[in-house]
Amino acid sequence: MVTPLRKLLHLPDLIRFRRMIGLYAFFYGCLHFLTWLWLDKLFDIQEMLKDVAKRRFITVGMAALLSMLPLAITSTTGWIRRLGGRRWARLHRLVYFTGVAAVVHYYWLVKSDIRLPLLYGALVALALGYRVAAWLVARGGTPARKRAAPAVSTVP
Secondary structure (H helix, E strand, C coil): CHHHHHHHCCCHHHHHHHHHHHHHHHHHHHHHHHHHHHHHCCCCHHHHHHHHHHCHHHHHHHHHHHHHHHHHHCCCHHHHHHHCHHHHHHHCCHHHHHHHHHHHHHHHHCCCCCHHHHHHHHHHHHHHHHHHHHHHHHHCCCCCCCCCCCCCCCCC
16 A cells, blocks of 8 residues: 555655555564464464364465565565565565455454445555556556457458
């Protein structure tokens, strides 16, 4: 969300907070996981594995947390240098999967009032839509369509 907000609101200094926001999201995900592991499962690994396999919202939440792990590890300037900017950027596209998975996790978790998960889903959809639109503009417009074959006349 930082890049779309930065560009739409003309706030270039917002970029300074992107890493911190990402690491905060990872920290929150870790606390959320530890709360479930400690308070709900009492560190019973067998029970935890059963829960992951049985409840799809936990499976998706676990996938979101695990997809944030390489993002958090490689968030430093040293890792950007080691991986190279292009490979680092490709890896950090995992954030799109993470955002969608987190929204799905929250939506499936909530039983009755789904307004907040839907709001978060709309925000993720807007951010992803902005990214797709920016990608299309950078490419030079819409995807090229296949050209129709010229009509062949059977009349001499």
